[in-house]
Amino acid sequence: MALAYLDRLNQKQKEAVVCKAPHVQILAGPGSGKTRVLTTRVAHLIRHHKVSPSSIMVATFTRKAAKDMRERLEKDELLGPDLANKVNMGTFHSLCAYYLRIHPSVVHLPQNFRIIDPQEGVKVLEKLIEERQGSISSQTRATIKSYKGIAGEFQAAISKAKNEGFTAKTYGDRYMDSLEPLTHDIILIFNAYQQRLALEHLLDFDDLLLYGRDLFETFPDAAVGISHILVDEFQDTNKVQYHIVHSLCTKKKHLTIVGDPDQSIYGFRNANIANFKMMINDFKGTRIVHLEENYRSTSSILNGALHIIQKDPERIEKGLFTKNSPGTPISLMHCETELDESQKIVHEITRIIEYSHGLLKYKDIAVLVRMHYLTQNVESAFKASSIPYEIVGGMRFFERTEIRDLVGYVHFSFNPNDTLSFETIINTPRRGVDNSLMEKISTLSRAHGKTVLDILDGLCRQDLNLGYALPEKVLASLRAFIQLCTQVKTMMDLQVRLVPPKKVQVMTIHAAKGLEWPCVFLIACEDAIIPHVKAKNVNEERRLLYVAMTRAKCKSKPLFP
Numbered sequence: 043m044a045l046a047y048l049d050r051l052n053q054k055q056k057e058a059v060v061c062k063a064p065h066v067q068i069l070a071g072p073g074s075g076k077t078r079v080l081t082t083r084v085a086h087l088i089r090h091h092k093v094s095p096s097s098i099m100v101a102t103f104t105r106k107a108a109k110d111m112r113e114r115l116e117k118d119e120l121l122g123p124d125l126a127n128k129v130n131m132g133t134f135h136s137l138c139a140y141y142l143r144i145h146p147s148v149v150h151l152p153q154n155f156r157i158i159d160p161q162e163g164v165k166v167l168e169k170l171i172e173e174r175q176g177s178i179s180s181q182t183r184a185t186i187k188s189y190k191g192i193a194g195e196f197q198a199a200i201s202k203a204k205n206e207g208f209t210a211k212t213y214g215d216r217y218m219d220s221l222e223p224l225t226h227d228i229i230l231i232f233n234a235y236q237q238r239l240a241l242e243h244l245l246d247f248d249d250l251l252l253y254g255r256d257l258f259e260t261f262p263d264a265a266v267g268i269s270h271i272l273v274d275e276f277q278d279t280n281k282v283q284y285h286i287v288h289s290l291c292t293k294k295k296h297l298t299i300v301g302d303p304d305q306s307i308y309g310f311r312n313a314n315i316a317n318f319k320m321m322i323n324d325f326k327g328t329r330i331v332h333l334e335e336n337y338r339s340t341s342s343i344l345n346g347a348l349h350i351i352q353k354d355p356e357r358i359e360k361g362l363f364t365k366n367s368p369g370t371p372i373s374l375m376h377c378e379t380e381l382d383e384s385q386k387i388v389h390e391i392t393r394i395i396e397y398s399h400g401l402l403k404y405k406d407i408a409v410l411v412r413m414h415y416l417t418q419n420v421e422s423a424f425k426a427s428s429i430p431y432e433i434v435g436g437m438r439f440f441e442r443t444e445i446r447d448l449v450g451y452v453h454f455s456f457n458p459n460d461t462l463s464f465e466t467i468i469n470t471p472r473r474g475v476d477n478s479l480m481e482k483i484s485t486l487s488r489a490h491g492k493t494v495l496d497i498l499d500g501l502c503r504q505d506l507n508l509g510y511a512l513p514e515k516v517l518a519s520l521r522a523f524i525q526l527c528t529q530v531k532t533m534m535d536l537q538v539r540l541v542p543p544k545k546v547q548v549m550t551i552h553a554a555k556g557l558e559w560p561c562v563f564l565i566a567c568e569d570a571i572i573p574h575v576k577a578k579n580v581n582e583e584r585r586l587l588y589v590a591m592t593r594a595k596c597k598s599k600p601l602f603p
């Protein structure tokens with residue numbers, strides 16, 4: 043049978059797509075067609091091996107990657123929209139959320155659990171730390187400048203522990219004998235945090251993975267019907283994600299992973315490069331295929347990037363080449379000040395657009411930064427010179443105040459135990475509920491084991507006594523609030539349609555992973571920024587620079603003030 047979709051692949055890519063080994067590890071450099079190979083392998087399983095599309099699960103790291111892959115699969119030369127839509131595809135977090143919604147009781151979760159974002163998590167921690175400051179060690183107390191700041195630090199510590207696979211209980215058991223006062227503070231707050239989330243039927247992002255791991259471990263049939271699992275960006279998997287993949291793959295399931303150890307830039311979030319070796323040990327019969335031809339970049343760009351990554355002493359040597367022409371050399375641009383740096387970028391972009399005579403558009407240009415705050419100068423310069431730009435990964439749709447409020451109403455109506463959402467929305471519009479009353483309502487809800495709505499109802503009917511009478515104006519607005527919430531019957535499925543960009547894309551290097559543009563500027567390419575002054579692992583910083591440089595097809599321009 044003619045398999046036309048294979049014609050778009052080189053020999054190694056074909057080998058990776060048609061490989062019949064039970065498990066396949068595809069190791070590939072940047073721009074060598076990992077996404078092309080992964081999507082074609084999915085198509086090949088369905089079209090050639092007649093695997094049902096609903097038996098295939100593809101786990102990605104970002105929603106953007108999942109969307110990108112689905113779009114590629116929807117093309118007729120691969121699967122077409124009907125078949126593509128039947129493939130189970132999503133981020134690890136969304137796949138876990140999906141199966142946890144179907145089988146919540148297996149891991150003792152309530153049916154109406156809600157997923158909170160990191161900002162909401164900080165809010166919970168802020169309160170818990172304030173409530174428990176008497177029990178926190180004097181050393182930690184002395185470092186508290188603001189509750190929000192310290193809450194952020196506890197959140198990072200708890201998240202790190204969870205990404206290593208600890209629950210509050212197992213973390214406490216493991217570190218109970220530590221001599222570090224801070225460790226005991228973390229144990230205390232970690233426990234309190236999990237108790238508060240459980241009480242209010244809330245899960246944070248890390249919990250999704252931990253509960254997902256427990257679900258698939260205790261009940262591998264949760265993902266019934268899945269026979270093939272494919273994982274993108276395997277170098278970014280942490281221990282918990284590996285555990286999930288391992289549990290999912292019991293009972294003769296087939297695993298394909300694609301990844302590039304050189305692009306491992308999430309070590310700070312516990313990504314574990316050792317997972318490549320673990321896979322070889324745990325999955326007998328794994329075949330390794332190397333993709334070594336880069337199609338994306340000019341040879342000048344690729345050689346420049348290789349020069350950087352080859353200095354990583356931990357690197358496992360692997361080949362990467364391109365048949366592309368050298369193109370223009372990488373040009374380092376020295377700038378007098380940060381202001382000068384952004385003005386030079388404006389000047390260069392204007393020149394590129396003008397001289398390419400329509401060949402290159404604003405959307406073909408990206409500006410990458412090591413840290414988000416570095417976008418400020420370039421943003422002002424773009425505004426002043428009317429260059430259309432988009433800061434990617436800044437304030438996201440769901441983080442905007444009005445959207446937060448709207449979603450808060452939906453969440454609260456769906457889960458009236460959720461005091462976090464209650465506190466977000468109760469005074470939008472103003473209802474005269476001050477912080478102390480808000481606290482009392484939340485505390486009464488927890489103490490009586492009743493929902494916040496029940497407590498509000500009790501207050502309005504005057505069945506519950508606060509020790510003082512609420513003004514009639516406040517009672518009236520609480521009644522209106524109850525009525526409004528009871529009117530919101532169903533959860534709305536808010537979906538944002540992403541419009542293809544037409545503007546210069548400005549984003550961090552982390553956000554640029556997996557993307558490509560003809561022209562890429564990299565600003566603040568200097569000591570203390572990259573490698574970052576606080577970076578614990580200089581090799582990870584080197585890999586970060588490698589990822590940044592390999593995003594460019596023709597023009598890579600690092601700048602330094």
Ligand SMILES: Nc1ncnc2c1ncn2[C@@H]1O[C@H](COP(=O)(O)OP(=O)(O)OP(=O)(O)O)[C@@H](O)[C@H]1O
Pocket residue numbers: 050051052055070071072073074075076077078079302336337338555556557592
């Ligand atoms: N066999 C091929 N022939 C021509 N072009 C190819 C081939 N394979 C991949 N490409 C092109 O190379 C570019 C990089 O491919 P892809 O995005 O799949 O790379 P990747 O390995 O996922 O990159 P990264 O690791 O940097 O995210 C794309 O523009 C793709 O269309």
